[in-house]
Each structure stands twice: as structure tokens, then as C-alpha cells.
Amino acid sequence: MSTTTLNYPKPQKPWRPKQRDLIPTYLGILMVLLGTWALVEFTGFAGKLGAFVSVVICTTAVSTFLAGRSRGKQAAKNAAVASIITSLALLAIFPVISILGTVLVRGTKGLYVGFFTTDMGLASVNDPLNVGGILHAIVGTFIMIIIATLVSVPLGISTAIYLTEIRGPGSRLIRFLVQAMSGVPSIVAGLFIYSAIISGSGRGFNGLWGALALAILMLPTVARTAEEVLLLIAEDLREAGLALGATQWRTVAMVVVPAAKSGLITAMILGIARIAGETAPLLFTTGGGDVTNLNPVDGVMGSIPFAIWKALISGSAESNARAWASILVLLALVMILFFSARRLGKARR
């Protein structure tokens, strides 16, 4: 049997624009560059934001014109809106880049090894940068986070279990209140602890009160995230547990919660990330000491946000550098928490 070689046509990609069709696009990009240059040169727009605005104006104009020329008025409108929406979306992430960049550049200047191993007990705010550190603040922040977690996680998770497992009376009201609570300004939480516990009682500032104020802020975050996580658990699992003759409590404790474990840990981490940088409530409750204090129920306790606040208020160049270095540490902490929460969240799905 002889094999006849068939002359297959070469695979084509008709949807790919040809070089000739791309000419208007190249011209358009050129026009944008020229227009931007002209705008920056001849009008008042200056700086990065000014340049950005000029690029947006030119891109919008050029893409509108090109779309209008080839496909009519509706297409022109569509292209204009697409360009505006894209640039506004870019504008929304501008600050993140700027913030991360600024903190990295300015924060690293104040860092040295002793920054993590000494406190400000013997150093004044105007001392050079190689004296003193934020050990007291790091220790205080960790102690307060642990206490706040111990208080708010059981309450938050039981709220979530009530809303998803028991679905008892008042579920809608409680869900509504948790939502409302998540909008309570952080300063109000601090004022509340101050008015309920400290004011007029002779009790002084300490870390425990600060942790309680933080727990108020952490509770809604934990409750809402945990509720979402528990809702994702398949109903079959619950029914299987009940069909095996388990009581509801055994089903929840041995089937539902273990199945949702990583999600519940995510809820906890998100709650911690929410409170790690809170400043306002601590100003009313902790007193913000400069010496490392391991006892949350006795004496003032420092924390990273409070240390930043103090350095910021005192205003000298050294303390400013210290504030940036402290905020770099705080930001690193928050980002570690954030990314581990995301990783856990991804692993679940």
C-alpha cells in the first residue's frame, strides 16, 4: 500500500491581527506618548500623579478615537469607559505600592540588631538610633494579642456556631448586630473600657484592659469569617453525624469543627491582623510604658502602635526614624498574618 502524502494546509490563526492591522495601534501608542509629554510640558500637571493623569487623558482620547473610527459611536463610548475604569482601578492600588515602598525605604534606616533586643526604658526619644529599641513594644503587642485572642475567639466561634448550627431564635438579630459591631470605631472600644473599668475606680492602666478593648474589635471579624467557613461545610457531613446517632453537640464537636479547622484558624488570624495595628483603643487603656513588662495585670504596657504614636508625637528626627522602623516591624507582622491566612484559605479549597 502506497502512502499518499496529503498536502495539509498550514494551521492558520485568522483571529490574530495582521501587522498591517496593528499600524493604528502603534500610531496610537506613539500619540499617547507625545500627548503625555506635551501635557506635562505645557500645563500645570507635575509629579507622578500628574504624569499618570496625563497618560490617562491621552490613552482615553486615542483609544476612543481609534474605536470610533473603525466601529462607530457605541464602540467609541465603550473604549472610553474601559480606559477610564482601568485607570481608576490602577489608581486604587497606587497607594499600596507607595506605602510599601516608603515604609521599606524609610524603615530600614532605623533598624539595627539592638532594635529588637532593647527597650526604651533607658533611652530618650532624642537619643541616636543605635540606642534603645522596641522589645517592650513587641512583647506587649504579643501578650495583648494572645489575651484578646483567648477572649474573642471562643465568643466569636460560638456566635458563628449559633448562627450556622443551632439557628435558634434571634439569629437574624445577632447576625445584624455582629455586622453593626464590626463598624464600631476603634476609639469607642477604648473609651468604653476606660469608662467601664478604669475611670473613677482607682485601677490603673495595664495590658489586660488594652487586650479587652482589642477583643471587642476582634470579635466581629472572627465571628463573620467563622460563619462563612462553617456555611461551606457540606450539609451531608452534619446529617451523617446525626444519622450515626450522635447528639448535636457531638456532631458539631467531632464532625463540623474538625472539618472547618483550617478555616477557623484563618478566622482567628484575620482577627489578629485586624487588631495588631490598632492604636486608638490602646491610648486609653494601656498607658504605653517604655520598659519591658511581662505582667499584663500590673503596670503600664507598651505596644508597637503605641511606640509609633509616641515617637510620632515627640517629633524629633531620631524619633521619626524610629517610628518608621517600628512601622516596618508592624507591617511585617501584619503581612505575615495576612499571607498565612490567605495560604490557609487557599489550601481549604
Added chain:
Amino acid sequence: MTLAEEKRMTAPTPRVITTKPRTSDKIFRAVIFTGALSSLVILAAIAIFLGLRGFEILAREGLSFITGYEWYSSINSDGSAGEDPSVYGIGAMLIGTIITALIAVSIGVPISIAAALYLNFYAPNAIRGFLVGVIDLMAAFPSILFGLWGFNVLMPSGEYWAKLLHKYLGWIPLFDVSTPFFSRSPFIAGLVLAIMIIPIVTSIAREVFSQTPLDRIQAAYALGATKWTMIRAVVLPFGYSGVVGGAMLGLGRAMGETVAVFTVLNIIFQANFQILLGAGGNVASLIILKFGEASAEEIKALMAAGLMLFLLTLLVNMLADLLVSRTVKQGR
């Protein structure tokens, strides 16, 4: 028939089936219910305690606590109460709070809506996840970071834009200034707040837009709509009330923000409607400003101010939540 088989034939003894929970379940439900009540208890306790401490001042000042512009604590150098009567009014601060929050919303919400539309309908799949992550990360940034960054980095360019606005739009009373002093103005505080509310408003708008019924989107395309006409005809009407709710949630956040505003704003006890002028106020930053060296009486007045702030934000948040949940529920 064997004995064993005979035995098996006899009818099983009937047993009572009950839906009454066992004792262990009763205890479990009681414990969980107590935990679930915590949010109710905390919210009530906040209102009660702030109300109790602030009651004296609220009763004495009456309505002028909200409408009065003067905040004067009469105190002698030794700490005893001074002779002239103290006056406490948060009117100027309330106006300042509302102005800065409105600036934040009017700048932040359009950007957030655009970002949400971009993420839902325009973004290529490859970068969508990354952008969502960046915006979520922004929500986790502590407010003192925004304050520090706003003061050091945003302020110069904010001033520049304020001057530009003043130069070209100065004939509008809103953008007029009586003295050319542009730094630390409500406008700049509003810019910082706008950036702070972008993540939350974006994530709510994204959630709302993603609930748009798919058949309506496809119907619009089938009728020959472009992407924009589809969005205008289907997505925006559908998400309207949810986005309004998201904007109000942002408003509530902006009203309650303390540290960032305190860092950026120049706090003056006047009702200042010239948003570009470097003078303004905010109830939360008033509390921080006065708390340090406050007398016992002034502390009570600050508690009353805190109560007002609490009630205001709670009201805004509850309205917002009603609007959002209504839209999200009716979705696909």
C-alpha cells in the same frame, strides 16, 4: 420453623421517638447561646457605660452639646475647677467629621466602583487574583500607617492638587480659602480617608456586582450591547442599592477614623466649610486631643462625645448593612 426464626418474627418493641434534646445538647445550646449573645451585651454595655459617664454633661448642656461650637474646660493650674463655667459643644467637630467623611466618600467611592467593575468584568484572569489580594492587603494596613504615610508622602502632592483646585475652581465657595494655607486641610484628611475606605467599598461592590444574574448579562450581550452598555443596563441598576450600602459603610468607617485623621488634620474649633483651608475637626480626634490633660469633668464630656460618635456610626452602619444584604440576597 426454628425457635430462632420464631423469635425474630415477633414484633419489635415500639420505642418512643422524641425530638426533645438530650441534656448534653441542652447544655451545649445554652453555652453557645450565651456566647452568641456577647455582641448584643457588648453593644448594650458600650451605650450604657458611655451614657452613664456622659449623662451629667449631656443633661447640663442639653441640645447645645451637639449644636455648640465651643469646647472650653475651665480649670485652674492646681487642677481644681475654674470660676468661669466650662462649655462643651461638639458642633464644629461634628460638622468636621461629616465634611471629611463626605470628601472621603465622594473621592473613594467612584474609584472603588471602577475598581470593582474592573475586577469583575475587565481584568484578565491572570492578574485578577493578584489585584484582589493587593486590595485585601490594603484593608489590613493599620490606620497609624495611613496617618504616617499621609502626613509624610501624600500631604505634599495633596497640597499641590488643592492649590490646583483653588486656582481653577476657586470661584466655587467650596474651593475658596480665606487665607492661602493649604496644608493639613480637611481635603487632605479626606484624601487619606478615601484611600482607607477603598478596600472595604471595593470588596462590597465586587460582591454585589458578582451577584448580577448571568442570564440578564447574556441577554444584554445577545441584544448587541457593548460591555459598557451591558454594565449600564444590567449591572449598575442591579447593584445600585448594594453599592449605596457599601458607600455608607465606607462613610461609617471614615467617620470613626481616629489616628490617621489626627495625624493629618489641623484641629481647630470652628465650623470650617472651606475644605482646602488647613483647619478642621473630627469627633474622634477631638477625644484623642483632649484626653491627655483632661480634668475629671472634661473626661465626662469626652465620654458623651464618644457616645455621640458611637450612635452616629452605629446608625450609618445599620442602614448600610440593610441595603447591602437586600441586594446580595436577591442575586443569582
